[in-house]
Amino acid sequence: MQMPLDVQYILELLPILLKYLSVTMEMAILGFCFAIILAVILAIVRVFKLPVLHNFAGLFISFFRGTPLLVQLFLLYYGLPQVMPIFAGVDAFSAAIIGLSLHFSAYMAESIRAAIMGVNKSQMEACLSIGMTRLQAMRRIILPQAARVATPSLMNYFIDMIKSTSLAFTLGVAEIMAKAQMEASSSFKYFESFLAVALIYWAVIEIFSRLQHYLEIRMNRAY
Amino acid sequence: MIKVQNLSKKFADNMVLNGIDFEVAHGEIVVIIGPSGTGKSTLLRCLNYLEIPTSGVIEIADVKVDSATATAAQITNLRKKSSFVFQNYSLFANKTALQNVAESLITVWKEPKLVALKQAETILQQVGLGEKIHQYPSQLSGGQQQRVGIARAMAAKGEVILFDEPTSSLDPEWVDEVLAVMKQLAVQKQTMIIVTHEMQFAREVANRVIFMEGGNIVEQGTPKQIFEKPQHQRTKEFVGRSVKQNLSALDSAML
Ligand SMILES: Nc1ncnc2c1ncn2[C@@H]1O[C@H](COP(=O)(O)OP(=O)(O)OP(=O)(O)O)[C@@H](O)[C@H]1O
Ligand SMILES: [Mg+2]
Numbered sequence: 458m459q460m461p462l463d464v465q466y467i468l469e470l471l472p473i474l475l476k477y478l479s480v481t482m483e484m485a486i487l488g489f490c491f492a493i494i495l496a497v498i499l500a501i502v503r504v505f506k507l508p509v510l511h512n513f514a515g516l517f518i519s520f521f522r523g524t525p526l527l528v529q530l531f532l533l534y535y536g537l538p539q540v541m542p543i544f545a546g547v548d549a550f551s552a553a554i555i556g557l558s559l560h561f562s563a564y565m566a567e568s569i570r571a572a573i574m575g576v577n578k579s580q581m582e583a584c585l586s587i588g589m590t591r592l593q594a595m596r597r598i599i600l601p602q603a604a605r606v607a608t609p610s611l612m613n614y615f616i617d618m619i620k621s622t623s624l625a626f627t628l629g630v631a632e633i634m635a636k637a638q639m640e641a642s643s644s645f646k647y648f649e650s651f652l653a654v655a656l657i658y659w660a661v662i663e664i665f666s667r668l669q670h671y672l673e674i675r676m677n678r679a680y
Numbered sequence: 681m682i683k684v685q686n687l688s689k690k691f692a693d694n695m696v697l698n699g700i701d702f703e704v705a706h707g708e709i710v711v712i713i714g715p716s717g718t719g720k721s722t723l724l725r726c727l728n729y730l731e732i733p734t735s736g737v738i739e740i741a742d743v744k745v746d747s748a749t750a751t752a753a754q755i756t757n758l759r760k761k762s763s764f765v766f767q768n769y770s771l772f773a774n775k776t777a778l779q780n781v782a783e784s785l786i787t788v789w790k791e792p793k794l795v796a797l798k799q800a801e802t803i804l805q806q807v808g809l810g811e812k813i814h815q816y817p818s819q820l821s822g823g824q825q826q827r828v829g830i831a832r833a834m835a836a837k838g839e840v841i842l843f844d845e846p847t848s849s850l851d852p853e854w855v856d857e858v859l860a861v862m863k864q865l866a867v868q869k870q871t872m873i874i875v876t877h878e879m880q881f882a883r884e885v886a887n888r889v890i891f892m893e894g895g896n897i898v899e900q901g902t903p904k905q906i907f908e909k910p911q912h913q914r915t916k917e918f919v920g921r922s923v924k925q926n927l928s929a930l931d932s933a934m935l
Contacts, residue, residue, distance in 0.1 A: 580772065582730050583771070583772065583832075585728075585729075586763055586766075587783065587832065587833070587836040588759045588784060597787055598772050598783075601774045680774055
């Protein structure tokens with residue numbers, strides 16, 4: 458009787474796939490850094506209702522939350538260079554990072570905005586009363602407090618982002634999902650290959666979930 | 681030193697301040713009293729531009745701002761001339777007592793961090809909190825938090841400190857320590873404008889008492905004039921009622 462599951466194959470495949478994990482993590486980390494910068498800017502524009510920018514930010518957030526990530530990636534990588542040739546030089550890896558950061562910044566902006574709005578209004582007044590400007594108040598008092606509130610949900614988005622990097626294989630980025638797909642189609646061991654890649658994602662996410670839990674405990678102790 | 685001319689504030693259709701005029705001299709301690717909803721808080725908040733006046737001119741030291749032409753830079757300059765002690769303390773929750781007090785020195789006055797922290801520590805010692813400088817607000821009692829609030833206002837290098845019912849949210853046991861710090865400031869001739877219901881404190885400390893009602897200054901004078909020989913009927917009623925309340929509070933405290 459044939460073994461239903463080729464454990465030996467999985468064990469051999471794991472180290473091969475792990476080599477590509479760095480590409481996945483690079484996309485997730487870089488994407489997250491860009492996303493957070495963009496999200497903070499979008500959130501501030503929305504909170505202060507800055508003229509014109511505010512409307513633009515609203516449209517941006519609505520679009521990137523209202524369409525699938527896969528569609529956005531295709532639009533960015535396959536579509537955009539046709540109408541704007543300067544984008545033709547963007548490689549798949551960069552396009553994936555840009556797409557991921559645009560997509561996630563829209564979600565993150567909303568949770569950062571909610572966190573800022575959640576900081577008591579009297580904190581801003583206290584800043585103003587001693588002569589600080591609104592910008593100084595944001596930087597020194599409001600954003601640090603909002604960050605504490607927003608961190609758990611931002612960590613969730615980071616975890617989501619790690620998983621979403623798997624879509625980059627559709628642009629031809631050689632990350633761990635692409636490698637699994639390649640191995641599967643040459644060995645025909647689809648189940649084992651995709652199980653192996655699933656196990657790796659699971660392990661990585663588990664590590665970050667624990668980190669998130671630990672961070673939350675530490676931050677709740679802070680003040 | 682402080683000059684307010686024709687200050688008005690309207691919330692929607694509700695006229696809360698009706699063209700108020702008054703002046704406060706350097707080193708003077710002014711206590712504002714009056715019934716609830718009369719515009720006392722609104723007046724203080726306008727002085728600090730936490731509320732934008734509907735019309736009127738506010739002048740503190742060398743900064744003069746007309747609400748009709750006020751620019752953001754003028755408003756920031758005016759705010760630097762006063763500081764505010766809030767009823768609910770409003771300490772920066774993410775900063776220690778020391779950082780709360782040092783914040784204006786570092787961010788607004790651009791002092792080197794070490795110098796600022798040293799100064800902040802000295803001020804916290806003055807309000808009796810030398811032992812608590814590294815505590816966060818959440819780790820302090822109400823009375824201690826309000827003393828940090830006063831220390832923060834002292835550090836801000838304003839000409840005047842504005843107090844809006846600084847003891848009203850305190851448990852009775854913490855009221856005296858806060859009033860003691862304010863009396864100490866009075867001895868040092870710190871200019872202060874204080875909204876309070878603590879009539880005994882007003883009698884002892886104020887140079888001048890202002891009675892406000894319905895968005896107007898009804899009467900003002902020395903504590904003796906206002907509390908013992910009020911001229912207006914409304915002042916008489918208010919002061920009479922407050923004295924009775926204070927006496928009955930005293931009675932129940934003694935029981
Ligand atoms: N932000 C606001 N929006 C609308 N109305 C306001 C606002 N702030 C104050 N008011 C109104 O202005 C009036 C005066 O309020 P204010 O808080 O200045 O009174 P107060 O004399 O300080 O009273 P209290 O002794 O109760 O503190 C009240 O009728 C109040 O409802
Ligand atoms: Mg009030």
